[in-house]
Amino acid sequence: xxxxxxxxxxxxxxxxxxxxxxxxxxxxxxxxxxxxxxxxxxxxxxxxxxxxxxxxxxxxxxxxxxxxxxxxxxxxxxxxxxxxxxxxxxxxxxxxxxxxxxxxxxxxxxxxxxxxxxxxxxxxxxxxxxxxxxxxxxxxxxxxxxxxxxxxxxxxxxxxxxxxxxxxxxxxxxxxxxxxxxxxxxxxxxxxxxxxxxxxxxxxxxxxxxxxxxxxxxxxxxxxxxxxxxxxxxxxxxxxxxxxxxxxxxxxxxxxxxxxxxxxxxxxxxxxxxxxxxxxxxxxxxxxxxxxxxxxxxxxxxxxxxxxxxxxxxxxxxxxxxxxxxxxxxxxxxxxxxxxxxxxxxxxxxxxxxxxxxxxxxxx
Amino acid sequence: xxxxxxxxxxxxxxxxxxxxxxxxxxxxxxxxxxxxxxxxxxxxxxxxxxxxxxxxxxxxxxxxxxxxxxxxxxxxxxxxxxxxxxxxxxxxxxxxxxxxxxxxxxxxxxxxxxxxxxxxxxxxxxxxxxxxxxxxxxxxxxxxxxxxxxxxxxxxxxxxxxxxxxxxxxxxxxxxxxxxxxxxxxxxxxxxxxxxxxxxxxxxxxxxxxxxxxxxxxxxxxxxxxxxxxxxxxxxxxxxxxxxxxxxxxxxxxxxxxxxxxxxxxxxxxxxxxxxxxxxxxxxxxxxxxxxxxxxxxxxxxxxxxxxxxxxxxxxxxxxxxxxxxxxxxxxxxxxxxxxxxxxxxxxxxxxxxxxxxxxxxxxxxxxxxxxxxxxxxxxxxxxxxxxxxxxxxxxxxxxxxxxxxxxxxxxxxxxxxxxxxxxxxxxxxxxxxxxxxxxxxxxxxxxxxxxxxxxxxxxxxxxxxxxxxxxxxxxxxxxxxxxxxxxxxxxxxxxxxxxxxxxxxxxxxxxxxxxxxxxxxxxxxxxxxxxxxxxxxxxxxxxxxxxxxxxxxxxxxxxx
Numbered sequence: 050x051x052x053x054x055x056x057x058x059x060x061x062x063x064x065x066x067x068x069x070x071x072x073x074x075x076x077x078x079x080x081x082x083x084x085x086x087x088x089x090x091x092x093x094x095x096x097x098x099x100x101x102x103x104x105x106x107x108x109x110x111x112x113x114x115x116x117x118x119x120x121x122x123x124x125x126x127x128x129x130x131x132x133x134x135x136x137x138x139x140x141x142x143x144x145x146x147x148x149x150x151x152x153x154x155x156x157x158x159x160x161x162x163x164x165x166x167x168x169x170x171x172x173x174x175x176x177x178x179x180x181x182x183x184x185x186x187x188x189x190x191x192x193x194x195x196x197x198x199x200x201x202x203x204x205x206x207x208x209x210x211x212x213x214x215x216x217x218x219x220x221x222x223x224x225x226x227x228x229x230x231x232x233x234x235x236x237x238x239x240x241x242x243x244x245x246x247x248x249x250x251x252x253x254x255x256x257x258x259x260x261x262x263x264x265x266x267x268x269x270x271x272x273x274x275x276x277x278x279x280x281x282x283x284x285x286x287x288x289x290x291x292x293x294x295x296x297x298x299x300x301x302x303x304x305x306x307x308x309x310x311x312x313x314x315x316x317x318x319x320x321x322x323x324x325x326x327x328x329x330x331x332x333x334x335x336x337x338x339x340x341x342x343x344x345x346x347x348x349x350x351x352x353x354x355x356x357x358x359x360x361x362x363x364x365x366x367x368x369x370x371x372x373x374x375x376x377x378x379x380x381x382x383x384x385x386x387x388x389x390x391x392x393x394x395x396x397x398x399x400x401x402x403x404x405x406x407x408x409x410x411x412x413x
Numbered sequence: 414x415x416x417x418x419x420x421x422x423x424x425x426x427x428x429x430x431x432x433x434x435x436x437x438x439x440x441x442x443x444x445x446x447x448x449x450x451x452x453x454x455x456x457x458x459x460x461x462x463x464x465x466x467x468x469x470x471x472x473x474x475x476x477x478x479x480x481x482x483x484x485x486x487x488x489x490x491x492x493x494x495x496x497x498x499x500x501x502x503x504x505x506x507x508x509x510x511x512x513x514x515x516x517x518x519x520x521x522x523x524x525x526x527x528x529x530x531x532x533x534x535x536x537x538x539x540x541x542x543x544x545x546x547x548x549x550x551x552x553x554x555x556x557x558x559x560x561x562x563x564x565x566x567x568x569x570x571x572x573x574x575x576x577x578x579x580x581x582x583x584x585x586x587x588x589x590x591x592x593x594x595x596x597x598x599x600x601x602x603x604x605x606x607x608x609x610x611x612x613x614x615x616x617x618x619x620x621x622x623x624x625x626x627x628x629x630x631x632x633x634x635x636x637x638x639x640x641x642x643x644x645x646x647x648x649x650x651x652x653x654x655x656x657x658x659x660x661x662x663x664x665x666x667x668x669x670x671x672x673x674x675x676x677x678x679x680x681x682x683x684x685x686x687x688x689x690x691x692x693x694x695x696x697x698x699x700x701x702x703x704x705x706x707x708x709x710x711x712x713x714x715x716x717x718x719x720x721x722x723x724x725x726x727x728x729x730x731x732x733x734x735x736x737x738x739x740x741x742x743x744x745x746x747x748x749x750x751x752x753x754x755x756x757x758x759x760x761x762x763x764x765x766x767x768x769x770x771x772x773x774x775x776x777x778x779x780x781x782x783x784x785x786x787x788x789x790x791x792x793x794x795x796x797x798x799x800x801x802x803x804x805x806x807x808x809x810x811x812x813x814x815x816x817x818x819x820x821x822x823x824x825x826x827x828x829x830x831x832x833x834x835x836x837x838x839x840x841x842x843x844x845x846x847x848x849x850x851x852x853x854x855x856x857x858x859x860x861x862x863x864x865x866x867x868x869x870x871x872x873x874x875x876x877x878x879x880x881x882x883x884x885x886x887x888x889x890x891x892x893x894x895x896x897x898x899x900x901x902x903x904x905x906x907x908x909x910x911x912x913x914x915x916x917x918x919x920x921x922x923x924x925x926x927x928x929x930x931x932x933x934x935x936x937x938x939x940x941x942x943x944x945x946x947x948x949x950x951x952x953x954x955x956x957x958x959x960x961x962x963x964x965x966x967x968x969x970x971x972x973x974x
Contacts, residue, residue, distance in 0.1 A: 130654035305934020
């Protein structure tokens with residue numbers, strides 16, 4: 050204890066003073082901070098709960114807000130699955146008026162939980178029957194995206210190899226070690242792709258396909274970000290020229306390029322029964338504070354104004370067939386004519402079993 | 414201890430306990446009860462898989478051994494570093510300290526990118542080796558392997574061990590080792606018999622934090638280890654979100670909490686009586702220039718290791734953010750300000766920086782205040798229950814983020830605490846994870862202060878607050894700083910805790926990075942790298958500033974440095 054110094058030395062006092070000043074400014078900071086972060090209050094507020102990928106243009110939203118004298122707030126709640134579970138858990142005191150982002154792989158779970166109120170929209174009649182739920186008016190389709198194989202055009206050109214045209218191509222010996230997919234247990238495109246293989250090869254055949262794909266050195270990534278940006282050759286420096294992504298990914302690559310492109314560097318494989326169509330729905334939550342306005346917002350979401358905003362904000366296709374596609378979509382996007390079919394009811398009944406069987410066949 | 418002091422301690426302890434009760438215990442209990450007893454009925458059949466299937470046991474076993482191995486490796490690499498930082502003075506020390514804490518704030522996807530840029534199949538190292546030895550295939554293949562995620566665990570936790578242990582080390586009385594050496598002990602003997610036993614409280618505290626961290630590891634293992642490896646945390650997410658099997662998710666959460674609670678209780682029990690009291694008030698700068706070949710080699714070797722492990726991946730990221738298709742470019746940085754302004758979720762880069770700093774400040778202040786209150790209260794207690802309370806306060810760190818996020822939805826849902834859609838929930842979630850950190854950092858150093866010193870101050874008429882200000886605070890200052898640094902980084906990195914909480918769009922830097930990475934395209938990737946670089950720079954600057962505030966005042970008889 051010989052190193053003990055007297056406590057009231059001037060240098061020490063100076064130090065304590067500076068400490069106090071620092072501590073004071075730290076304490077003041079949080080008090081000031083909320084002022085800068087607080088939202089402006091309008092008379093009426095409409096709250097939309099969604100997954101983290103939801104997006105919309107400022108100007109498009111403003112037209113709705115002005116027309117109805119309302120402020121629209123957005124609550125983000127994690128990925129599509131987590132957001133839906135939270136909406137279900139909150140059913141007694143709903144967090145929002147609307148929920149956007151139930152997709153057809155979770156459709157039955159959402160309907161069975163009985164958290165949505167019915168709504169009829171006049172526009173819906175013009176939508177393609179494949180997108181509409183045949184006898185339920187609680188969830189309305191807003192957008193769709195085809196989950197399918199994407200490949201790196203340049204890589205296949207350089208290696209003098211024919212690009213894949215069919216899921217079965219992936220099993221060929223010359224495709225060994227070329228493919229990266231997502232884990233259906235942790236990723237929604239991963240699950241959609243598993244469903245594509247079930248639709249394509251049937252419940253009897255899909256596991257055999259996956260066993261052979263495993264033997265052909267498929268790589269399984271955790272989620273879309275990791276697969277695309279971590280392993281795909283056309284994005285960053287990956288080593289796999291085939292990735293599971295969306296049919297609308299190639300136009301996104303063109304749109305988000307640093308210099309104009311004549312041809313998309315990636316291409317999507319949408320040949321018959323090789324893609325799974327993910328449809329996203331919106332619905333009014335039971336117990337909504339503003340059910341009438343919520344209905345208005347849904348009508349707006351189905352109208353061309355919102356629908357034409359979808360492609361460049363969320364990079365999926367508008368469900369409304371009269372919506373005009375932006376040029377980059379017209380030139381570079383493709384749509385699956387005949388996607389693989391699996392019904393929502395079959396998905397809900399078998400999801401756990403299919404994922405378990407897949408996990409045993411591919412990972413264990 | 415007199416009655417007044419006791420009641421003050423109890424009162425102090427009530428603050429963190431109330432916070433914990435409201436934002437942790439209550440939501441957790443609610444979600445566990447609702448999941449396990451839906452509609453008031455108990456159906457143990459649905460959990461039979463837990464005991465019948467070997468899968469869960471395998472997952473539990475894997476979770477435990479990978480966490481233990483990660484902890485051991487981190488200690489092995491970081492302890493020599495702690496020696497260097499505690500004992501030697503060298504150029505750029507403050508900068509090194511600030512830089513090595515940066516990994517802590519990086520989102521997992523970005524860390525994965527950094528490691529792949531270095532060690533991946535087309536990373537710098539592999540390309541170099543392939544060119545050098547004209548190889549056909551990349552020689553280093555650690556993609557989706559055990560080694561890859563162990564490396565990442567070391568990368569994340571290295572600075573935690575180094576900072577915690579070296580700050581404590583610097584506070585040890587140097588006259589003790591000097592006495593040992595005077596009595597003829599070799600440096601090794603001195604280390605083994607004197608320094609190591611004295612350091613044990615700090616080492617075990619750091620080890621415990623690293624262990625819990627790796628135990629609940631989610632993204633790192635999933636991305637770098639690949640889907641073949643699954644921890645309990647991953648399985649909880651899978652059960653809750655993908656399979657909507659809430660009873661199973663709740664049961665697994667309880668298993669996870671139980672295992673960690675037992676470890677933390679054990680740690681608290683062992684550490685409780687560890688008050689050695691060989692302190693120095695350490696206002697003297699005890700560091701010295703490295704003299705002699707051995708000391709210089711030690712310092713140089715550690716700095717080299719540090720640069721290789723921690724700085725080269727960060728540098729690789731910076732390079733990625735500056736390299737376009739046609740060479741060096743600032744295009745990605747410029748794009749941050751205007752590229753997709755039309756989106757309602759567009760965030761101007763300055764706003765993102767400001768918001769991140771704001772949340773981090775709030776979380777840091779809250780976590781330090783709560784941690785300080787809890788540590789002060791616990792340091793004075795010796796009763797049987799102390800270990801229990803100590804372990805209880807650590808629990809938020811060991812709890813699955815999904816479970817807690819779902820708990821908030823069903824519990825904080827009516828006035829006066831309807832916080833479910835409030836922006837306040839974000840810093841609260843960060844604080845919840847950060848304050849156990851602060852507690853673990855401060856507690857060993859408070860326990861190091863001998864009771865006689867406080868008693869002497871009290872006898873001389875100092876009020877309890879005066880005793881705290883004049884005795885406890887100056888002596889644990891260093892530890893408080895370390896706690897603050899990590900509380901700050903936890904919030905800056907937008908840690909898991911808030912990923913599953915329903916919240917308004919928060920517009921922080923990590924949120925912006927995730928938004929860029931959710932769509933394909935070169936500009937998205939480039940902007941994500943640019944934003945990651947800004948996140949690193951801002952964090953580094955903040956740590957450096959924090960470090961400035963804590964520099965020891967120059968003792969009077971030394972010339973100013």
